[in-house]
Amino acid sequence: MTPRIREMRYSLYLMRKSALALVGLAMVIFVIIVALAAPYLATPPNPREPMTIPKDFAQPKPPGAEGHIMGTGTYGSDIYYGVVWGARTSIYVALFVVLVAAIIGIVLGAVAGYYGGWIDEMLMRITDIFLALPALILAMAIVAILPRSPDPMKSLENIMLALTLVWWPPYARLIRGQVLSIRENVYVEAAKAVGATRSRILFRHIVPNSLAPMLVQITMDIGVVVLVAAGLSFIGFGVPPGSAEWGRMVSDGHNYFIGTVYYQGVAYNPWWIWVFPGLFIFIFVMGFNLLGDGLRDILDPRLRR
Amino acid sequence: MKMEQQETLLEIRNLYTNFYTYQGVVKALDGINFSLIKGETFGLVGETGCGKSVTANCVMRLIPIPPGKIERGNIYFMAPTGSEKEIADIQARIYGVKAGAGFKEGDARVKNLEGEMKEAKEVGRLKAEIASMSSSPGFDSKDARYVEVSKQLDKILSRYDLLSRSEDYMRKIRGKYISMIFQEPMTALNPVFQAGDQIAEVILLHERKELAEAVLRHIDASKKDNSSYHKASFSKTDKGELRCSSCGALMATEQASCPQCGASFSSQPLRGLESTKLSFYRRFYKTMAVDPNARSLRWAAKIPFVRRYQKLMKQEAWKRAEMMLRLVRIPDPKNVIKSYPHELSGGMQQRVMIAMAMACKPQVLIADEPTTALDVTIQAQILKLMRDLQEETGTSILLITHNLGVVAEVCNRLGVMYAGVMAEIGSVQAIFKEPMHPYTQGLLNSIPKVTVGVSRLDIIEGNVPNLVKPPTGCRFNPRCPYTMGICKKVKPPMLEVKPGHFVACHLYMKGGAS
Numbered sequence: 001m002t003p004r005i006r007e008m009r010y011s012l013y014l015m016r017k018s019a020l021a022l023v024g025l026a027m028v029i030f031v032i033i034v035a036l037a038a039p040y041l042a043t044p045p046n047p048r049e050p051m052t053i054p055k056d057f058a059q060p061k062p063p064g065a066e067g068h069i070m071g072t073g074t075y076g077s078d079i080y081y082g083v084v085w086g087a088r089t090s091i092y093v094a095l096f097v098v099l100v101a102a103i104i105g106i107v108l109g110a111v112a113g114y115y116g117g118w119i120d121e122m123l124m125r126i127t128d129i130f131l132a133l134p135a136l137i138l139a140m141a142i143v144a145i146l147p148r149s150p151d152p153m154k155s156l157e158n159i160m161l162a163l164t165l166v167w168w169p170p171y172a173r174l175i176r177g178q179v180l181s182i183r184e185n186v187y188v189e190a191a192k193a194v195g196a197t198r199s200r201i202l203f204r205h206i207v208p209n210s211l212a213p214m215l216v217q218i219t220m221d222i223g224v225v226v227l228v229a230a231g232l233s234f235i236g237f238g239v240p241p242g243s244a245e246w247g248r249m250v251s252d253g254h255n256y257f258i259g260t261v262y263y264q265g266v267a268y269n270p271w272w273i274w275v276f277p278g279l280f281i282f283i284f285v286m287g288f289n290l291l292g293d294g295l296r297d298i299l300d301p302r303l304r305r
Numbered sequence: 306m307k308m309e310q311q312e313t314l315l316e317i318r319n320l321y322t323n324f325y326t327y328q329g330v331v332k333a334l335d336g337i338n339f340s341l342i343k344g345e346t347f348g349l350v351g352e353t354g355c356g357k358s359v360t361a362n363c364v365m366r367l368i369p370i371p372p373g374k375i376e377r378g379n380i381y382f383m384a385p386t387g388s389e390k391e392i393a394d395i396q397a398r399i400y401g402v403k404a405g406a407g408f409k410e411g412d413a414r415v416k417n418l419e420g421e422m423k424e425a426k427e428v429g430r431l432k433a434e435i436a437s438m439s440s441s442p443g444f445d446s447k448d449a450r451y452v453e454v455s456k457q458l459d460k461i462l463s464r465y466d467l468l469s470r471s472e473d474y475m476r477k478i479r480g481k482y483i484s485m486i487f488q489e490p491m492t493a494l495n496p497v498f499q500a501g502d503q504i505a506e507v508i509l510l511h512e513r514k515e516l517a518e519a520v521l522r523h524i525d526a527s528k529k530d531n532s533s534y535h536k537a538s539f540s541k542t543d544k545g546e547l548r549c550s551s552c553g554a555l556m557a558t559e560q561a562s563c564p565q566c567g568a569s570f571s572s573q574p575l576r577g578l579e580s581t582k583l584s585f586y587r588r589f590y591k592t593m594a595v596d597p598n599a600r601s602l603r604w605a606a607k608i609p610f611v612r613r614y615q616k617l618m619k620q621e622a623w624k625r626a627e628m629m630l631r632l633v634r635i636p637d638p639k640n641v642i643k644s645y646p647h648e649l650s651g652g653m654q655q656r657v658m659i660a661m662a663m664a665c666k667p668q669v670l671i672a673d674e675p676t677t678a679l680d681v682t683i684q685a686q687i688l689k690l691m692r693d694l695q696e697e698t699g700t701s702i703l704l705i706t707h708n709l710g711v712v713a714e715v716c717n718r719l720g721v722m723y724a725g726v727m728a729e730i731g732s733v734q735a736i737f738k739e740p741m742h743p744y745t746q747g748l749l750n751s752i753p754k755v756t757v758g759v760s761r762l763d764i765i766e767g768n769v770p771n772l773v774k775p776p777t778g779c780r781f782n783p784r785c786p787y788t789m790g791i792c793k794k795v796k797p798p799m800l801e802v803k804p805g806h807f808v809a810c811h812l813y814m815k816g817g818a819s
Binding site: 007 | 479489493506
């Protein structure tokens with residue numbers, strides 16, 4: 001058995017021992033399966049626009065109504081369909097934003113930390129500018145600038161772009177700090193002593209060693225990005241109404257948060273409109289948070305053995 | 306003099322290094338002079354903070370700049386010495402090339418060698434002239450002819466000065482010609498790479514040409530026999546076991562493929578796809594064998610699928626890494642090569658470190674306290690290993706240590722450093738038998754001896770001075786039991802008291818100059 005596999009098995013063993021991490025993993029896997037199987041779980045009426053929820057323009061129906069397991073929402077949009085396809089949307093957004101932001105952050109942070117001097121100064125001041133503005137407000141501003149589109153995918157791209165732009169600065173800071181401490185290690189000097197080039201030392205020797213805290217941060221952030229994206233949708237930035245996006249769907253039900261409302265004299269409480277998408281947001285975010293916590297314990301070399 | 310006959314490989318002349326810190330300018334090296342002779346082990350001893358490691362880092366040009374700065378001095382590496390032996394060597398090499406296959410009139414190699422010869426002869430002539438002038442009565446160092454000759458000599462030598470070289474050039478020197486072993490192997494190995502990766506990295510950095518040639522040989526062989534590239538054969542050992550020719554794994558019975566490296570034993574024909582792939586890769590290696598840093602190769606290494614041509618080269622490097630591990634006497638190199646540093650013991654890690662340093666058979670190996678972090682039994686093994694490797698490869702070793710026992714064991718010559726200056730240089734026997742400098746005497750008296758029973762060991766009073774404000778004159782004067790008036794005023798020059806035995810101390814000046 002090669003050491004690599006042995007290490008991995010040991011990591012999995014540690015994972016198995018941590019119940020919470022397993023619960024998190026199960027939640028994450030559940031959402032991923034839902035997203036992958038979306039076309040089978042809920043067949044889109046128009047395959048070219050799967051992100052638009054089909055509606056029957058009737059009154060909201062409670063869960064269990066015929067053909068609508070989770071009921072219908074405003075304009076009779078199928079909640080179940082929205083929740084299932086919303087899983088895809090969320091994973092798209094989360095992965096894209098976090099990975100692109102991580103790549104930008106790693107490259108800028110590593111270069112700033114390793115080369116130091118005016119390069120560091122310049123890159124970090126740019127980072128500071130981004131950090132000085134509240135992330136959500138900045139993201140809102142960027143979405144507002146970008147052209148709006150009735151197409152859910154197009155507007156989703158706006159959200160992804162905006163979030164990526166506000167998401168990389170903390171990563172750059174994190175990696176820079178790591179690089180600053182790791183570049184003092186003797187093995188970096190040893191790499192210099194065998195004649196490695198500067199970029200090779202940085203990206204082959206320093207960066208891989210500084211990725212562990214990043215990995216934990218990324219895992220946790222996947223959940224947070226979904227939360228923020230949902231928040232943006234909730235306050236009306238981003239996807240148009242009737243799109244399969246959890247935040248948007250919760251927003252559709254925001255009139256009924258308070259409980260029973262009277263509409264033309266009829267008592268009315270369609271809780272399912274916001275509970276089901278909210279529940280999925282909860283599962284997704286909680287899952288990645290628990291997983292990230294578990295990973296932190298597993299990857300920490302001090303707690304490892 | 307005897308030393309002239311030996312070939313000087315590395316010469317450090319008048320090296321001054323400062324560190325500009327908040328507390329002030331730390332004058333870490335104050336005119337260091339010594340030379341390393343081909344094939345010898347030179348020990349550098351002294352207390353902590355006296356500049357041993359700084360000297361080593363200066364040679365490698367690894368001083369962090371800023372705060373450090375090499376103020377002046379020269380480090381000549383592989384400079385022509387002008388000795389008869391060297392000239393004869395070059396002559397032999399020229400004959401070798403001329404007698405070898407594929408020699409044509411006006412061969413570039415011969416031209417290069419002839420250039421070297423001319424330079425060596427010139428250096429020899431200039432050196433002889435300087436020697437005759439300085440030994441003649443009424444010698445004046447301001448004599449016009451003398452100044453001119455030394456200028457000419459410096460001009461030739463400056464081409465070999467590591468301190469005036471570019472960073473790119475230094476990168477080629479490091480690891481290939483001069484390499485380094487660090488004190489603590491556990492911190493000097495990168496925790497995220499396997500041992501094989503780290504050794505292979507050195508080979509991949511410096512010996513691409515050789516690797517490419519090896520790969521080409523393999524490709525051509527497999528094309529000729531029309532057999533798979535990864536084909537291996539097995540040979541019978543004395544015990545009747547079968548040995549895989551590609552990795553050396555032992556098997557009890559005949560098998561279709563090696564259980565260890567996966568090489569196939571049945572002579573599989575070269576299939577169409579593999580054949581095409583090999584022909585495709587062959588082009589790259591053909592280029593690489595001529596110019597390992599060709600731009601086309603660098604671009605190809607970035608294109609998906611095309612970049613896979615590097616795989617063969619990497620396999621070759623791993624094979625050589627495994628050979629290196631065998632060379633440093635690691636049992637079971639097959640497994641060790643795949644282990645991460647934390648899975649190895651300290652002694653094993655240091656062996657991997659040595660394998661890394663020796664991977665390209667460097668001319669100079671700088672060992673910065675290689676055994677300090679190891680326990681005593683392993684220390685002895687590592688020292689023996691270094692000596693064995695030295696015998697096999699002819700590498701010169703610059704050994705930095707506090708441990709005088711280690712020095713006595715492995716070194717030929719010894720340099721004693723104190724507070725950034727060289728106090729004494731000589732052969733180990735001479736210094737241990739008759740230490741001249743008071744500091745050396747103090748050092749030797751402070752180690753316990755088996756033969757002499759003393760209730761209390763001698764110590765050297767005081768500490769190494771703060772090098773921001775070093776003592777004037779001789780830097781050892783505040784701690785020296787024999788301090789005289791002149792010691793506080795004049796820095797003692799290096800004086801050859803006996804042949805090959807140099808001391809920088811005013812105690813020995815009277816008989817000589819004044």
